[in-house]
Amino acid sequence: MLRMTLLLAILGIGTAHAQTPIDLDTAASLLGKSSGQPVRLHSTRDFGREPFMAARSVLVDPAQAEALVESLRSRLGPGLIAFVGTDNSLADPPAMGSEVVVAKGADQFDILRVAASNAVNYDMATEDLIRKLKEWDAAYGIDIYMASTDTIAFRLKTLPPDLHAFAEEVYAFCPDTVDQGIGSVDALAEVIGRDRVVGLWWD
Numbered sequence: 001m002l003r004m005t006l007l008l009a010i011l012g013i014g015t016a017h018a019q020t021p022i023d024l025d026t027a028a029s030l031l032g033k034s035s036g037q038p039v040r041l042h043s044t045r046d047f048g049r050e051p052f053m054a055a056r057s058v059l060v061d062p063a064q065a066e067a068l069v070e071s072l073r074s075r076l077g078p079g080l081i082a083f084v085g086t087d088n089s090l091a092d093p094p095a096m097g098s099e100v101v102v103a104k105g106a107d108q109f110d111i112l113r114v115a116a117s118n119a120v121n122y123d124m125a126t127e128d129l130i131r132k133l134k135e136w137d138a139a140y141g142i143d144i145y146m147a148s149t150d151t152i153a154f155r156l157k158t159l160p161p162d163l164h165a166f167a168e169e170v171y172a173f174c175p176d177t178v179d180q181g182i183g184s185v186d187a188l189a190e191v192i193g194r195d196r197v198v199g200l201w202w203d
Helices: 004-009 024-035 063-077 110-115 128-141 163-175 176-182 184-195
Strands: 042-045 050-052 055-060 080-084 098-104 142-145 151-156 197-201
Touching: 004 197, 024 055, 024 063, 024 080, 024 098, 042 055, 042 098, 042 110, 055 063, 063 080, 063 142, 080 110, 098 110, 110 142, 128 142, 128 151, 142 184, 163 176, 163 184, 163 197, 176 184, 176 197, 184 197
Parallel strands: 080 142
Antiparallel strands: 042 050, 055 098, 080 098, 142 151, 151 197
């Protein structure tokens, strides 16, 4: 036993760093306790109008959603994902607040699959969006923390060496980010360089 403990310590695999795998129901319980909100036995797609029964969610103040996701991720362990989901419900009646979702997932790209994110007005389905995000992940490292029907947000782990060229690439992939948002590619490059965050939406 002592030899095993020493080996784990040498390899940096101490018990303080280990994450014990948990199931979705346990994750949902953790979500409820962490948020102080009732757990819904679904998340939503299609702007809040379509329940997705393979996930669990709570509704929280939008200002609290991102921090709650970060707290959950450090405690969920492998095989589970957490993210900010629908934050603009078109259901009747509309849900109030931002969804925080937990679901089974192999990696962060399953976030888009759970949310059923798409850009149908630009002829891009979920897997098309994932392919592009995987390119950026390979080049710079990204951390997807929000996804809904037509919106995705992620952090850049490393800034691109040419921010203007990257902003041009973002604009080509998602024109509404500039045309209905920040107004220019130069402004987009400035914000990305300052915040290391990329927000995408397709109207």
